[in-house]
Amino acid sequence: MHAETVLLLVLAAVAVIVAARWLAGRTGLPAAALLTVTGLVYALLPGPNLELDPEIVLTVLLPPLLYSAALDSSLIAIRANMRTVVGLSVLLVVVTALVIGVGFALWVPGATLAAGIALGAAVAPPDPVAALAVGRRVGLPPRLVTLIQGEGLLNDATALTLLSVAIAAAVGDGFSTWSALGSFAMSAAGGVAAGLVVAYGVRPLRRLRRDPLSSNAVSLATPFVAYLLAESVHVSGVLAVVVAGLVISHNAPYWQSGATRLQTDAVWKLVDFLLEGVVFLLIGQQLPAVIRGLGQYAPSTVVVASLITVGAVLLVRPLWLWLTEHAPQALHMRLGGSPVEAETTPPGGRSPMAPRLSGREITVLSWAGTRGVISLAAVFTIPLTTDSGAPFPDRDLLLFCAFLAVLVTLVGQGATFAPLVRRLGLRADAADAARLRNQARVAAVEAGLTRLDEMQAEQHDHVDDAAIETIRAALRTRRDRYERRLEVLTDAEGEIPMSPQYEAALRVRRAVIDAEREELLRWRDAGRLPDEGLRTLERELDHQEHLLPSRPA
Template sequence: MTVLALVVAALFVGVVLVGVGDRLRLPWPVLLVLVGTAAAFVPGIDAPDLDPELILPLFLPPLLFATAQRASWSVFRARWRAVLFLAVLLVAVTVAAVGATVTWLIPGIALGSALAVGAAVAPPDPVAVEAVAGPLRMPRRLVGVLQSEGLFNDATALVVFQAAIAATVAGEQPGAETGLLLVWSAVGAVGVGLAAAWLAGQLADRLTDPVAPSALTLVLPFAVYLAADAVEASGVIAVVVAALQMRQRADADDVEQRLTGSAFWNVVEMLVTAAAFALIGLELRAVIEDAGDQLGRMVADAAVVAVVVIAVRAVWMLGALVSVRRRGSPPGTAPRTVAEAAVLTWSGMRGLATLALALALPRVTDDGSPFPFRTELVIIAAGVLVATLVLPGLTLPVLLRVLGVRESEEVGRAAERRLVVRARQAALTELAALDREALGVDDTVGEEVLGELRARFARLGVGEGGTGEAPGDDAADRADYEQRLETLRRRRDQWMRVQSLALAAARREVLAARSEAGVDPEIVDRVLQRLDVRSLASG
C-alpha cells in the first residue's frame, strides 16, 4: 500500500472513529490509539519510512496551534503558577525519575538515552486531555489547568530531549548547559512567536478573500516552528505564543473569517491527529519486530515506568493541594480537594507528542553505530502512552462520578447567560447612542420604534416577497402597492443598519470579555459564534 493510500485510509478511519466515539460516548483519541496499534499487526500494510527528524515538525505545530487558539492570554496570566509548577517543574522531576528508573532497568544504558525517554513520556498531551475530559462535565477550572499545562510542557520536554539526544549521539554526558538552553529556548521563542503573529496579522489585513486568512494560519505554525528551530529556540512555545497573539488581535468585524477559521481548524485538528496516530502506529511494527523474544521483558519495563510516571504525578498533585490550601484558593486554582488531586493525576494523559518524540530517536550515532537501546526505549514510551491514555480515557467518567467531581450544567449556563446579558446591554447602549439622522433612520422615538421595527421585520421577513397582496389592475391600487412596498423596503434597510451596529457592539463586548481574568474562553467563543452566525445571516 502506497503512502498516499495509507494517508487517505487513515483520514477516513479517523472520521469514522470520531462518529463511533460520539455514539458510544468513548473518546476518539483512545479509539485512534487502539485502531492504530491494531493496524500495525495487519499483514500487507507496510509502514512508510518516516525520517525521525520530520516527525515532530510535521505533526506538532498544527495541533498546538489549534489547541492554543481556544485559550487566551488572560488564562495564562491567571495560571502562571500552575504553568511553572506543572509544565516546567513537574516535567523536570518526571524526566529525572524516569531517567533513574530506566537506568536501573537497563544496565549499561547511557544517561542521555535514559533522560531522552524520560523527556518523551513526561508531558501530558493537551489534545488528548481536551478530547477526553471536555465532554465529561469536568469542572472547567480543572480542564483549564490541564490545558495550560499541556500547551507548555512540550517545550520543556523537547529542550531536555534534544539536549539528551545530542549528548548521546556525540557520546557525551548531558551538562549544565541544558538549563541555559531552556532559558534561551523560552525567551527566543516568545520573540519569534510575537514577531510572526505581527507579520501574519499585517498580511491577513491585506487579504480580501475570506478563505485566504485560514490558509495563512495553516502555513503559519509550520513557519513559526521552523523559524524558532533555526535560532535554537522552542518551536512549541513559539507556535503557542503566535496562536495566542493572533487570537488576541481578532477584530470584532471579522465575522466570516472567524466562522471559516473555526470550522477549518476543527477539521485540521481531527485529520492531522488521525493521520499521525495511524502512520506512527504503523512504525511500531518494525520496532516490535526488532524486539523479538525480548518483547515481553520490554513491555514489563514499560509497565514499571508507567507506574513511576503516575506515582510522580500523584505525589506532585498532593503537594499542589497542600500549597493551594496554605495560600488560599484564588479563582481558577486547582486542586482544592483530594478528589480533585486524584482527577488531575488520572488526567495526565500522554498522547501524540510522547510517541512522536520516541520515534524521533535517531537510528544511528555520530560514529555510525546503532542508537543504543532504541527499540526498548520506543516500546517503553508506547507502553506509557497506552497506560496513561487508554486506561484513563475509559475509566475517567467512572472516577468523576464516584468522586463527585462533576460540574453542574447550570454552572456553564449561568456563565453563558452573564455574558449574553453583557452583550445585550452593549447592543442596547449602542442603539440608544446612535445618530439616527446620520444613519438615515427617520424614526426618532427611540426604543419603541426599534421594537416596532423588530416586530414588523420578524413578520415581513428579509425577502421582498412578504409585502402583502399583489396589486390589482387599477392604477390607484398599483400606486398604493408601490408606496407600501417602498415603505417596507425603507423600514427593512433601516432595521438592517441598526441591527448591524447593535450586533457589532455586542461582538466587541464579548471579545473584550475574552481578555478578562476569570472568563472562560470556551464560553466566550460559544457566545461569539452565535453572534457571528446571526451577523452573517442578517448581513
C-alpha cells in the same frame, strides 16, 4: 509506495476516522483509543504499513495541532493558573524524565543515565487531546480544562529541549548542568520572542479580514511560519507556535469579521478532526517498528524497563500533584491573578493565594496524563549511532518502552477517564455558566441601545427615527427574553433548568426553517430559482439556524 496505494491508504484512513467518531458517539468510548486500537490491529495484518517519520510529525503535524489548541485556549485563564501550569508543563516533565533515567541507570542492565533521561523526556509530556475530548463531553469544570490545556500547550517544548540535551550527552558530547539550563532558557526565551514576532507580524494582514478565504489562508500558514522561524534560529519552535496562537486568539476578536470567524472555526475543526485521527492511527501502526529489535534483550530486562517507564508515568504525576498542592502556603502565591482576583486585591496588597486543588481534582488531573504521538515522534528522533559510530545504547528498548507507555495511557486511561469523572461527580456548574452568558448578553444589548440613542441624537448618517425605533424594539425584545431567562437561572444549581415553552419555541423555529428550505428547493426544481440564488438564500437560513441553541442557555 505507488501513488494509488498512498491514495487508498488516505481514503481508508478518512473512512476509519469517520467510523471511529460515529462509534465513539454511540458507545461513549474515546475516539482516540478506538483509532489507536484500530491502527494496532492493522499493523498485525499483511499489507503496506506506515512507519512514523519524526521529522514529518514535528514539522508538519505538530504545528497546526498546537496552534489550533492555542486558538481554543484562554490566555487570561492560563495566566491566572500559571503556577500550576508551569509546575505541570516544566517541573513535572523534568522530574519524570529524571526518575526514569535514574531507574534505568540503577535497574536496567547496561543502561546509561543519559539514555534513560532521553526516554523519560520523550514520555514525560501528556497529550491532552483524548482527555480534553472526553472532559468536555462529560462537563469537566473550566479550571481543570484550563490546566490540562495549558500543560499540553507548554510541556512539549520542555520535553523536546530536555531530549536534545540527553541525546547530546549520550552520543558523546558530554553533559553540563549549567550548559543544559542555559540552553533551555535560551530556547524558551527565543521561542516566546519568535511567537510574539509572528503574532504581531500578522497584524498588518488584518486588512484581509473582509476576505474570509484570504484570512483563513493566512491562519493556516501562521503555525508553520512561527515554527520555521524559531527553528531557523535554533530556539523552541513548539513554544513559538503556542505563543503565537495564544496572542492571536486573544487579539483576534478586536479585528476579525464575523464571516471570517465562522469560517476559521469551521476550517480548524476540520483540520483537528483529520490530523488527530491520523496521528492516533499512526500510533497503533508503529508496533512492528518497536518490537523489531527486542530479540537482543533478555525478557527480564524488557519487563524491568517497561515497569520503570509505565510505573513512573502513572505514579509520578499524582505524587507530584499531591506534594505541590500540600506545599506551604507561601508557595501557592499566583504568578498572575485573574480579573476577579485583581478586583478583590486590596490596594498595595498581594494577590490572593491560589485555591488548592481538591482530592477529586487531583485524581482527575492525574488520570488525564494520556501520552500521544509526540512521545513516539520524540523517541524516534534518537539517533541510531553515537559520535564514535557505536549503536545508540538500548535504542530498540527505549522505542518499545515509549510505545508501551503511550498505549497503556491512551487506551487504558483514555477509556476509563469518563467513568472516573462521572464516579467522582466532578462537573462544571452549567447553570452558573449560563447565568454569566445571559448577563453578558443583557450588557451587550444595553450597549447597543445606548449606541442607538447616541446615533439618534446625532442624526447619524441620516437614519430616520422609524428605522431606529424598529431596531430599538427588537433589542428590547431580546433584552426582555434574556432577563426572563436570568430569573429562571437565578436559583438554579448544576444543570440548566429546562423550559418546556422554550424547547417548544425552538422546535417551532426549526420547523419553520425546514419549511422555508423545502419551498426554496421546489422553486429551484421548478426552474423558477437559479442555483446561485438558492445558495444565497440557503446561507441566510443556515445562519438563522446556527443562532438557535441546542440547549437553553
